[in-house]
Amino acid sequence: MLLSRKQLLHPHSYTTCYCFHALVYQARSRACITAAAANTAEATSAVAAPPPKPGAPKQCARVLFVGGLPGAVDPDVLQQQLAAACSQWHPTRVEVARFEEESVRSRFAAGWQHKGHAAIAFTSEDDLAAAAAAVQQLAADDWQVAAVVGPARKPPPHWPPELTLTPQELQEVQQQQAAAALRRAHNKRQRDRRQQRLIDSVSSLLTGLSPPAGLAAxxxxxxxxxxxxxxxxxxxxxxxxxxxxxxxxxxxxxxxxxxxxxxxxxxxxxxxxxxxxxxxxxxxxxxxxxxxxxxxxxxxxxxxxxxxxxxxxxxxxxxxxxxxxxxxxxxxxxxxxxxxxxxxxxxxxxxxxxxxxxxxxxxxxxxxxxxxxxxxxxxxxxxxxxxxxxxxxxxxxxxxxxxxxxxxxxxxxxxxxxxxxxxxxxxxxxxxxxxxxxxxxxxxxxxxxxxxxxxxxxxxxxxxxxxxxxxxxxxxxxxxxxxGKVNKSNTAGLFYRQDGSKRQQADQAAAAQVQQALQQTGQIQYPRSHWLKQQMDELAAKVKAEQQQQQQQQQDASPLGTPAADPAGHTLLAQQQQQQQQQQPLSPLQQAVLQSGSRTEQCRALFSLMAQAADYSHQEDHSYPDLAALAKSNxxxxxxxxxxxxxxxxxxxxxxxxxxxxxxxxxxxxxxxxxxxxxxxxxxxxxxxxxxx
Ligand SMILES: C[S@@+](CC[C@H](N)C(=O)[O-])C[C@H]1O[C@@H](n2cnc3c(N)ncnc32)[C@H](O)[C@@H]1O
CATH class of the missing domain: 3.40.50.150 (Vaccinia Virus protein VP39)
Structure with a gap:
C-alpha cells in the first residue's frame, strides 16, 4: 500500500519536520512501512512536489533521514553501521534518535531501544544522493527490514545549523526562529492574561461563598x-x-x-x-x-x-x-x-x-x-x-x-x-x-x-x-x-462525546450503554447540593446587580444630556469612554452569569468555572495550586x-x-x-x- 500525498503531508504529522518521519508515523504497521519503503522513490517525489506552505520548515538538502530502523538493534551498532556504509562520502554527523527519559518506559518494555530513525549530514547534495542508495542497500541486506530513506526538511533541532546550512539558509532559519519566538511570547502573554482572568474570577467566586464552603472549605x-x-x-x-x-x-x-x-x-x-x-x-x-x-x-x-x-x-x-x-x-x-x-x-x-x-x-x-x-x-x-x-x-x-x-x-x-x-x-x-x-x-x-x-x-x-x-x-x-469532564459527561456519558471523537469510535457499545443509562436514570446535575445551588444563585444575583449598577453609573457619568461648554469635545470623550468599556471583555465570572439563560444554567456555569480551576493533576507544574486545591475541596x-x-x-x-x-x-x-x-x-x-x- 502506498501512502497518499495527503497522508504524507497531513498537517498533524510528526512536527519535528522530517518529511519521511511522517511516512513512518502514518504507517500503522510494519507491512505498511515496508510497502511504503518499496516505493521510496515515488514517495520522495510526492513529498518534493507540492509548493511549500507558508511557514513550513525549509527543506534541508544535505541531511539524510533514515526511518523504519529495527527498534531492537542497539543504537550504537546502528550508528556505526550507518557511518561505515556512507563513510566514503564523508558524513559530518550520524545520529540515531533515542528516547527521552520519560518516553523510555513503554517503548523499552515493548523491546525498542531507540526511536527507529536516524539522520546523517553531508557537505553536498551529491554526496547525500549517493549515500542514500548505499544505506538503502545496507538496510535490505543487514536488518531484514526495508529502511525509509530520503532528504530531511530540517536538521534535528539539537544539531548546530552551521553544520548543515549555507550562510544564506542559516540566515533564513534564524529569521524564522526569531519570528517563532515572537509568536510564542505573544501566545504566552495571551495565555497568561486569560489565566489571570480565570484566577480573579474563581477567587471572587470562592470569596463570595459563605462557610462551610468558599475559603473555609x-x-x-x-x-x-x-x-x-x-x-x-x-x-x-x-x-x-x-x-x-x-x-x-x-x-x-x-x-x-x-x-x-x-x-x-x-x-x-x-x-x-x-x-x-x-x-x-x-x-x-x-x-x-x-x-x-x-x-x-x-x-x-x-x-x-x-x-x-x-x-x-x-x-x-x-x-x-x-x-x-x-x-x-x-x-x-x-x-x-x-x-x-x-x-x-x-x-x-x-x-x-x-x-x-x-x-x-x-x-x-x-x-x-x-x-x-x-x-x-x-x-x-x-x-x-x-x-x-x-x-x-x-x-x-x-x-x-x-x-x-x-x-x-x-x-x-x-x-x-x-x-x-x-x-x-x-x-x-x-x-x-x-x-x-x-x-x-x-x-x-x-x-x-x-x-x-x-x-x-x-x-x-x-x-x-x-x-x-x-x-x-x-x-x-x-x-x-x-x-473538567463533568460537563461532557452531563451530555453524553463520561468518555464518550457526541461529536464522534476517537474514544467513541473505539467503543461504540459502551457509548450506547452510557446513552441508555442517561435515558433511564436521568442526568447528574451540578452543583450537586441544594446548599451550593442556593449559594450560587445568590452570587449570580449579586453579579447581575453589580453589572446593572455599573451600567447605571456609566449612563449617569455620560456628559450627553448635560449642559456642556464644548458639546463637540464632550461627545467625543463620551464616545471614547463608551467604546473603551465596550471593548473590555467580560470576566469569566460575568460571562458565566450574564451569558446563561435560566437560573439553573447560571448555577451550572458558575459551578463549571469552579470545576475548571479545580481540575489539576500532579503531572502539571501548576501556576495556581492553592486556588486549584481550594476549588477542588469545594x-x-x-x-x-x-x-x-x-x-x-x-x-x-x-x-x-x-x-x-x-x-x-x-x-x-x-x-x-x-x-x-x-x-x-x-x-x-x-x-x-x-x-x-
Ligand atoms: C482512572 S481509572 C481508575 C481505575 C482504578 N480505580 C484505579 O484506581 O486503579 C477510571 C476507570 O473508571 C472507568 N469508568 C469511568 N466511567 C465509567 C462508567 N460510567 N462506568 C463504568 N466504568 C467507568 C474507566 O473505564 C476507568 O477504567
Missing part, C-alpha cells in the same frame, strides 16, 4: 479516621466494657475538640483494629507504622489545604507504607500485577519502585484503612458484606482489598473491555474466589452493595457511584477524579453535602500521604440510622443491617 478536611467513626467505635467500646466489666483494660482520652464527644487514644484504636483484622491483613500490616500514623493524626489541628510535594522522594514514601507489600501475592500488587513498576523491576520481581506504583499502593492502603474502620462491627460479628468497586480498571484496588479481606465478596465494575480482560486474567491467576467481575457502566449496575468504593472514577462516574450507594443506603468510600464538599442532604453522615478526608497527588480527597459516608432497612431489592445483607442501625 479547607477546614472541612478531617483526619483519615472520621469523627463519627471514632464515636461509633467508642460506643461499642463502652458497651464492650460494660459487658466484660474490665474497665481497666482500655483507657479513654478526651477529644481535642472538647464537648461531650471523646475519642479513643491511638493505642486502644490500634488494639481494636488489630483484633478485628482478617488474617492476611493482620500479617501484612506494620503495627508500629499504624500506631505512629494515628498518633500524628490525633495531634493534628485541622489539616487544611492539600499541598503537593514538589519532588516527592521515593525512599520517604516507601518508608511510610503501612503494609509489607512483599507479603502480598505479586498478582494483586499494583506494582507487579498491575505493572505500574518499571519494566526492569517487574521482570526482576524486586528493586526500587517508581512513584507511580507507590502512589497506587498508598491509595490502596488508604482505602484499606477506611474500609477496616467502616466495617469493624461487621468484622467483629463475622458478618459477610458485599463490597462493590465502581470504575475498577484492571483491579489495582479491588484485588489487594479482596486478598486482605477474604471474608467479604468484592465486585469490580468497569466499562472498559481491555481493563476487564486484564482484571479477569489477574483474578484467575491469583485464584481469587471472592472477586466478581462485571463489564458494564456504573449507571446501569443493578446488583447488591453494602459498601461502595470508587477510586479516581473519572468525572461524573464518581457521582454515579455515590448515586448507586444512595439507592442502596450503602456506606461509601469515594475518592473522586478529574472534574467541589468535593458539594458532593459530600448532597449526600448529607440525602441523610448520610459524611466526612471529607484525605488519602494517606496526600502530598503525593492532587486527587487526594476522599468522601466517606455512613447511611442514616435505620436506613439499611429500606434497601434496594435484594441488595441488603441482613447481617449488615444492624451495623449502622
Amino acid at each position: 479547607a477546614q472541612q478536611y478531617q483526619p483519615l479516621l472520621g469523627q463519627r467513626l471514632q464515636q461509633q467505635l467508642l460506643q461499642q467500646h463502652q458497651q464492650h466494657q460494660q459487658q466484660l466489666e474490665q474497665a481497666a483494660d482500655l483507657q479513654l482520652t478526651s477529644s481535642s475538640t472538647g464537648g461531650s464527644s471523646s475519642v479513643l487514644c491511638a493505642t486502644d484504636l490500634v488494639d481494636q483494629l488489630m483484633a478485628a483484622m482478617p488474617d492476611p491483613l493482620r500479617f501484612a500490616i506494620q503495627v508500629d507504622k499504624l500506631q505512629q500514623l494515628l498518633q500524628t493524626q490525633q495531634q493534628q489541628q485541622g489539616p487544611g489545604l492539600i499541598r503537593l510535594a514538589a519532588a516527592p522522594s521515593v525512599v520517604a514514601v516507601e518508608q511510610q507504607l503501612l503494609l509489607d507489600w512483599s507479603l502480598l501475592p505479586a498478582v494483586v500488587d499494583p506494582a507487579f500485577g498491575g505493572q505500574l513498576a518499571d519494566a526492569d523491576v517487574v521482570r526482576a520481581g524486586a528493586g526500587r519502585m517508581n512513584l507511580r506504583a507507590l502512589r497506587k499502593r498508598v491509595q490502596v492502603e488508604s482505602f484499606m484503612l477506611l474500609l477496616l474502620q467502616l466495617t469493624l462491627p461487621a468484622l467483629k460479628a463475622n458478618a459477610h458484606l458485599h463490597i462493590v468497586e465502581f470504575g475498577s480498571g484492571s483491579g489495582n484496588l479491588v484485588l489487594p482489598l479482596a486478598h486482605l479481606f477474604p471474608c467479604f465478596t468484592l465486585t469490580a465494575v468497569d466499562m472498559k473491555a481491555s481493563a476487564i480482560t486484564l482484571l479477569r486474567q489477574r483474578v484467575q491467576q491469583g485464584q481469587m474466589h471472592n472477586v466478581r467481575v462485571q463489564e458494564g457502566t456504573i449507571e446501569l449496575y443493578s446488583g447488591a452493595a453494602d459498601v461502595v468504593l470508587a477510586l479516581h472514577a473519572c468525572g461524573a462516574a464518581s457521582d454515579w457511584s455515590l448515586a448507586q450507594a444512595a439507592a442502596r443506603s450503602a456506606a461509601f468510600i469515594v475518592s473522586p477524579c478529574c472534574i 467541589v468535593e464538599l458539594d458532593r459530600g453535602l448532597s449526600m448529607a442532604e440525602a441523610g448520610y453522615s459524611t466526612a471529607l478526608v484525605r488519602l494517606l500521604q496526600p502530598e503525593l497527588t492532587a486527587k487526594a480527597d476522599v468522601l466517606l459516608g455512613l447511611p442514616a440510622a435505620g436506613a439499611r432497612q429500606v434497601t434496594a431489592a435484594g441488595s441488603a445483607s441482613s447481617a449488615f443491617s444492624w451495623v449502622w442501625a
